[in-house]
Amino acid sequence: MLKSVFVILFYQLIGEFTQKFFEFSIPGPVIGLLLLLFTLLLLKKVEFKVNILTKDLFNSAETLLDYLPLLFIPVGVGVVMHLSFLEDNLVSVLLVIILGTLLTLGITGFIMEKILTKIKSND
Amino acid sequence: MIDEQRLYIIWIYLQAEPLFWLTLTIGSYLIADFIYRKSNLFPLLNPVAISVLLVSLILIFFNIQYERYFEGSKFIHFLLGPATVALAVPIYKKWDLIVSNSKAIFISLLIGSVFAILVTYLLSLYFELPKELILSLLPRSVTAPIAMGISEIIGGIPSLTAIITLITGVIGASLGIFVFDLMKLKNMDARGFSLGLASHGIGTARAMSKNKNAGVFAAVGMGLSGLITSMLVPLFLKIISIL
Known part of the structure; x- marks a missing residue:
């Protein structure tokens, strides 16, 4: 759980940094999304044994997305x-x-x- | 005998801390979600709409400043960014489906997303809306965390975009089926994809509840349109500023 929270925050952080640094018009979290997607596809391509590593990430990501509606209330x-x-x-x-x-x-x-x-x- | 003075002092203390506001927000959401499920996922009873209404009524009733509430509930708001990053997972899981239908998906994605921006812009011009409002409307068809991010970057009002996005979702989810029937569209994959592209998560949930395949295509449409729209909207604004 904690590792996947770190991974998600880390990718968002890189995304926000990239957005600010290059003054991209794409939101930082979307850049984070793209980078995470590329990482996952790359890991699959090289047939890296990702199961143990990604299972936790998938669970955390999907749990967070289950509660997506809640996040819009504020x-x-x-x-x-x-x-x-x-x-x-x-x-x-x-x-x-x-x-x-x-x-x-x-x-x-x-x-x-x-x-x-x-x-x-x-x- | 209740000591009102004491209660008031406790309230002053509690309202300055996030605890009360977080409990209120999550509690309202649980109630709204319960109503939504009981109604068999009726789109107009969307849980966000209901819980926003519940919290707003409480704030108005007790005469509480919005800024006070937002200060307390910003931990929930913060999670929108991580939730956007987390969208990589459902897109990754549907990757094989995207690749095997890549031609149909990418052509429809491009035309649909460009059309969504263009029609919103032209209608806004027709109604002579102020610029700030137009900018808040442009990203409305994509999932709210992305739409808000786009809105912020192009100079819109992110919170307004959030509500506009929500209304878009509810409209698409509740009226989409009439449009498809009217146009005699039979293909479930096409219907689902269109719902996801034009009305994001709320449309996707609707498609999912009607037909499994349509739901999967809706999820793909929502994810990809979120990505491409965040590039298209700034590009669109550049083009019209040149013209």
């Missing part, structure tokens, strides 16, 4: 307490979200289905 409350910021824009913002989400869902699903059926018919 900021979420902030917006409710500061709703006045949205003022006259509340309806417009909701419309942007609703229309944008439904259109994105339709387009993405449509393209994916077209490609998948094309690949299947080519086989």
Whole structure:
């Protein structure tokens, strides 16, 4: 447990450092995510016996992600307490979200289905 | 006989420490999660929405400053960063699936993610929203810790982005099925992927509860769109600043 907590924090730390140092526009934790993903894929590639090492990491990571919704409460409350910021824009913002989400869902699903059926018919 | 003076002194002491706020936050979440499960995962009863409402009501009722609450609950907030790094694990576990469907996944991923940013931007312009609000809206379709990170870097308001992201998820999860039926999309993998890409974790949970394969593709869509959007949004802003 403690080792995997260290690994996750360490990758985030490297990510944050990289972001600040190179002034990347990608968030530090996302860089940490990418580095951890590359590390895991690399370990698999060289057939490193990762089981004992990664099992603990996988458990910790998945436990943390199980509680992901909980982590949004502190900021979420902030917006409710500061709703006045949205003022006259509340309806417009909701419309942007609703229309944008439904259109994105339709387009993405449509393209994916077209490609998948094309690949299947080519086989 | 209750000594009110004493109770008040104890309260003054407790509200200055994280203990009370952490207990309140986790307690509210447990209640909200219980309601959500009892409702058979009904999207509008999303546990984040319910628990945010519960905590807010308590703060308003007792007239407590938000800053006081945030100071106490920031240990929970801190975990968003590590949770983003932890997303590497589910993506790693689905890697073989990503590789074997790479063509369909990457084309849909690219078009879907670009479209999500573009449509949000154009709609925001249409409604003449202020710049700060547009910047907070742009990363809205990806998982909240990543969306907040993007928002902070491009000059949006991360906490606002968090709520916008949450609403996006709830909308996608509850209305997505109508869009798919309307467009006569039958492929479950495509439906799932689209849900994950456009409405992140909440959409993924919805897909998972309907169809196992759709759920796996949703998780892939959510993970990859989070990654690519954090590169696309800053790039998009650079391009429109040149135009």
